[in-house]
Amino acid sequence: MTALAWLIPAALFLGLLGLAAFLWALKNGQYDDLEGAGWRALDDDPPGPQTKPKPTAK
Amino acid sequence: MEGAVRAQTADPGSPESNAAPAPARETHVFTAPEIMCGGCLKTIETALADTPGVDSARANLSARRVTVTFDPAVTSPELVVVAIKRAGFSAAPLIDGGDEIHAARVGELMPRVGVAGFAAANIMLLSVSVWSGHASDMDDSMKSLFHWISALIALPAIAYAAQPFFKSAYAALSARRLNMDVPISLGITLATAMSFVQTMRGTDHVYFDAAAMLVFFLLIGRLLDEQMRARTRSAAENLMSLKALTATVLDPDGAVRQIPSRNLIPGMTMIVAAGERIAADGVVQDGVSEIDESLISGETLPKPVSRGDRVHAGTLNTAAPLRVTTTATEDNTLLAELSRLMLAGEQTRGRYVRLADRAARLYAPAVHLLGLSTLIGWLVTGHGWEIALTNAIAVLIITCPCALALAVPAVQVAAISRLFGQGVLVKAADGLERLSEVDTIVFDKTGTLSMGEPTLALDQPIDADVLARAAGLAIVSRHPYAQALVRAARARGIPFESQLGVREFPGSGLAFDTPDGEERLGSALFTGAAVTDPRHLASLWYARPGRAPVGFRFEDRLRSDAPETIAALQAAGYRIEILSGDRADAVSDAAHALGVTAYQGGVRPEEKLNRLTALKSQGRTTLMVGDGLNDAPALAAGHASMSPSAAADISQNAADAVFQGEKLGAVLEALKVARRAHRMALENFGIAMLYNIAFVPMAVMGYVTPLLAAIAMSTSSILVTGNALRLRTMKLSLDRVTASRSKQS
Numbered sequence: 001m002t003a004l005a006w007l008i009p010a011a012l013f014l015g016l017l018g019l020a021a022f023l024w025a026l027k028n029g030q031y032d033d034l035e036g037a038g039w040r041a042l043d044d045d046p047p048g049p050q051t052k053p054k055p056t057a058k
Numbered sequence: 059m060e061g062a063v064r065a066q067t068a069d070p071g072s073p074e075s076n077a078a079p080a081p082a083r084e085t086h087v088f089t090a091p092e093i094m095c096g097g098c099l100k101t102i103e104t105a106l107a108d109t110p111g112v113d114s115a116r117a118n119l120s121a122r123r124v125t126v127t128f129d130p131a132v133t134s135p136e137l138v139v140v141a142i143k144r145a146g147f148s149a150a151p152l153i154d155g156g157d158e159i160h161a162a163r164v165g166e167l168m169p170r171v172g173v174a175g176f177a178a179a180n181i182m183l184l185s186v187s188v189w190s191g192h193a194s195d196m197d198d199s200m201k202s203l204f205h206w207i208s209a210l211i212a213l214p215a216i217a218y219a220a221q222p223f224f225k226s227a228y229a230a231l232s233a234r235r236l237n238m239d240v241p242i243s244l245g246i247t248l249a250t251a252m253s254f255v256q257t258m259r260g261t262d263h264v265y266f267d268a269a270a271m272l273v274f275f276l277l278i279g280r281l282l283d284e285q286m287r288a289r290t291r292s293a294a295e296n297l298m299s300l301k302a303l304t305a306t307v308l309d310p311d312g313a314v315r316q317i318p319s320r321n322l323i324p325g326m327t328m329i330v331a332a333g334e335r336i337a338a339d340g341v342v343q344d345g346v347s348e349i350d351e352s353l354i355s356g357e358t359l360p361k362p363v364s365r366g367d368r369v370h371a372g373t374l375n376t377a378a379p380l381r382v383t384t385t386a387t388e389d390n391t392l393l394a395e396l397s398r399l400m401l402a403g404e405q406t407r408g409r410y411v412r413l414a415d416r417a418a419r420l421y422a423p424a425v426h427l428l429g430l431s432t433l434i435g436w437l438v439t440g441h442g443w444e445i446a447l448t449n450a451i452a453v454l455i456i457t458c459p460c461a462l463a464l465a466v467p468a469v470q471v472a473a474i475s476r477l478f479g480q481g482v483l484v485k486a487a488d489g490l491e492r493l494s495e496v497d498t499i500v501f502d503k504t505g506t507l508s509m510g511e512p513t514l515a516l517d518q519p520i521d522a523d524v525l526a527r528a529a530g531l532a533i534v535s536r537h538p539y540a541q542a543l544v545r546a547a548r549a550r551g552i553p554f555e556s557q558l559g560v561r562e563f564p565g566s567g568l569a570f571d572t573p574d575g576e577e578r579l580g581s582a583l584f585t586g587a588a589v590t591d592p593r594h595l596a597s598l599w600y601a602r603p604g605r606a607p608v609g610f611r612f613e614d615r616l617r618s619d620a621p622e623t624i625a626a627l628q629a630a631g632y633r634i635e636i637l638s639g640d641r642a643d644a645v646s647d648a649a650h651a652l653g654v655t656a657y658q659g660g661v662r663p664e665e666k667l668n669r670l671t672a673l674k675s676q677g678r679t680t681l682m683v684g685d686g687l688n689d690a691p692a693l694a695a696g697h698a699s700m701s702p703s704a705a706a707d708i709s710q711n712a713a714d715a716v717f718q719g720e721k722l723g724a725v726l727e728a729l730k731v732a733r734r735a736h737r738m739a740l741e742n743f744g745i746a747m748l749y750n751i752a753f754v755p756m757a758v759m760g761y762v763t764p765l766l767a768a769i770a771m772s773t774s775s776i777l778v779t780g781n782a783l784r785l786r787t788m789k790l791s792l793d794r795v796t797a798s799r800s801k802q803s
Binding site (some may be wrong): 004008011012016017018019021023028032033034035036038039040042043058 | 095096097099117118119120121165168169170173176179180181184200207211421
């Protein structure tokens with residue numbers, strides 16, 4: 001049972017890590033164009049300066 | 059998402075504003091509806107990267123938009139549009155229609171969904187341990203620890219994630235109304251508060267998991283609903299931006315410049331070239347031409363204008379350049395139009411109560427009464443306040459309207475994306491629901507049932523040589539008849555040569571000097587033809603020296619699938635009417651070809667409106683399908699309305715849905731999907747009802763444990779959502795509509 005003392009915090013920490021990653025991705029516009037992102041992955045050229053994702057000013 | 063339409067952003071290299079004068083940058087959003095594939099993204103972005111002055115460009119495939127940051131000193135939105143057009147896509151600067159409000163709501167809901175999902179998943183893990191602990195060796199201190207950890211997660215998560223419901227419930231209560239969010243907020247608050255008290259006392263009835271999951275599912279429903287509104291709104295904005303006209307303005311100092319029509323002010327002088335649309339209402343100052351007003355009146359025959367005549371925004375100048383002094387523009391600038399129609403739309407929504415809200419009106423008081431009577435019942439029968447409150451809260455949690463808040467938006471999102479794939483853009487958030495209630499369909503003729511452009515009639519023998527010579531003259535003109543003649547010659551594969559030195563006489567026709575004398579193509583008067591058949595008044599004549607003039611008759615051909623579509627609609631029991639502003643004989647020809655018995659020609663806009671009002675007073679719910687400006691009032695008055703995408707912008711604004719392409723079958727498809735979506739929403743209510751019938755008695759009797767509440771709630775939510783998603787791929791047929799369908803509201 002003492003294992004729970006660190007297993008639960010560890011589980012929660014990992015969960016929070018996932019939540020933080022989701023919120024970060026949301027804020028950076030990763031979900032703005034889901035259809036387009038699928039196609040961009042097939043693009044062989046290295047992303048140039050013109051295709052750099054920019055957080056839009058809100 | 060694309061909130062910043064016209065945000066001024068500083069150069070990324072120099073964040074401090076008081077640094078050296080950094081070149082200003084502007085970020086504009088453009089709509090480009092032809093972005094259909096992954097390759098298009100790259101084509102557009104590469105083309106824009108090579109455009110001088112453009113810093114960055116990002117195309118968005120889902121929204122069909124391009125966000126461009128550029129240096130306003132080097133380039134302008136107009137030049138960016140030209141660059142996108144050169145890459146092979148039509149584009150227009152986005153006109154801002156309040157999208158950012160909805161985008162902001164979606165953006166506000168997303169992180170809440172994430173937090174609620176995190177909380178629900180983790181609390182559920184702890185709860186499952188506790189529940190299985192009942193059967194094994196978990197002692198009370200461990201159980202209590204798990205409850206405390208759950209409380210630690212649940213309290214902040216719910217306080218943050220459930221705010222949209224609390225705000226909405228508070229707004230409703232301060233207006234002395236009940237809405238769906240009142241029982242939701244009450245359920246969430248009471249469940250959380252009571253669970254906290256129970257945790258402190260160390261007892262079993264802890265509902266943190268149910269509360270967190272409730273918030274999670276309900277937020278998903280809210281998110282789907284907002285996304286649907288944002289999507290319909292953004293479709294409307296894209297359409298309107300593309301329809302926006304630019305005007306060529308002649309300044310008093312003689313300079314000529316291009317400005318968007320919404321920047322026109324009264325008293326400006328516009329130059330309207332032949333073939334251009336007039337950007338604003340005005341008076342002709344100089345020039346003689348013919349104006350195609352088919353979008354305004356449904357009349358296919360162009361109207362001659364000269365100095366002093368009034369011309370209307372959106373009409374097409376066909377023959378010769380005109381100089382037009384603008385008059386009142388404030389009423390027909392796009393932005394004014396937009397806000398006015400949005401306002402009208404809001405009013406319509408006020409009149410129409412959506413299905414979910416109608417259900418909520420019945421449901422919310424029932425839930426409150428049930429919860430209250432459970433509380434009183436347990437108190438009266440001599441149990442303590444604690445047991446009574448626990449059971450009352452269990453009732454509130456079990457009855458929480460997941461089906462209403464989640465299933466109906468899910469059905470609508472599935473229906474709208476299905477229609478979107480078939481070229482039907484639903485613009486009004488409640489448009490689908492209203493479409494499903496229709497039993498009568500009123501069609502406009504010109505541009506709706508027909509193509510809206512003249513085509514050479516096939517019932518006349520025409521010599522190929524004559525057609526070739528006439529087309530050779532006609533090709534220089536932008537008159538609709540001349541263009542139809544050229545199209546006809548091309549379609550028949552007749553080669554013809556463009557003649558040099560053709561003179562155009564606006565309102566009369568074309569003339570060309572040959573060694574033998576003058577060849578003429580134009581009106582009967584101009585060519586000296588003797589008209590015997592009255593139908594030939596509206597036609598083109600070709601005269602050669604020494605020969606009798608040859609007449610060409612034109613007709614406005616019906617859309618290719620119009621007869622089948624009308625037949626299918628009639629077979630399904632819809633009552634069909636045709637109301638057109640065109641000449642009575644043209645309308646009756648079309649009606650006979652389609653097998654429609656109720657038709658009327660030469661109808662003015664206010665008469666169309668009256669007819670719709672009359673139909674409404676007969677108890678019929680009417681779908682208006684039309685494209686012209688003359689249809690706009692009727693479109694706004696119809697219970698539901700649709701427009702083809704070639705329609706006048708005011709009509710598209712008024713319509714609930716816009717269909718693209720040549721096929722009229724889109725109307726049929728939209729009705730099928732709308733009817734099916736309505737039925738699925740009812741099915742989902744049915745599922746929710748069954749589940750309530752099964753679990754509410756148990757909750758009232760006090761048999762519902764936290765475990766049961768959690769299982770019951772999540773299965774019902776998943777069930778109704780899964781049912782809704784079937785609509786995406788389902789094969790549909792149109793069921794018979796009965797005129798005696800009951801009218802709600």
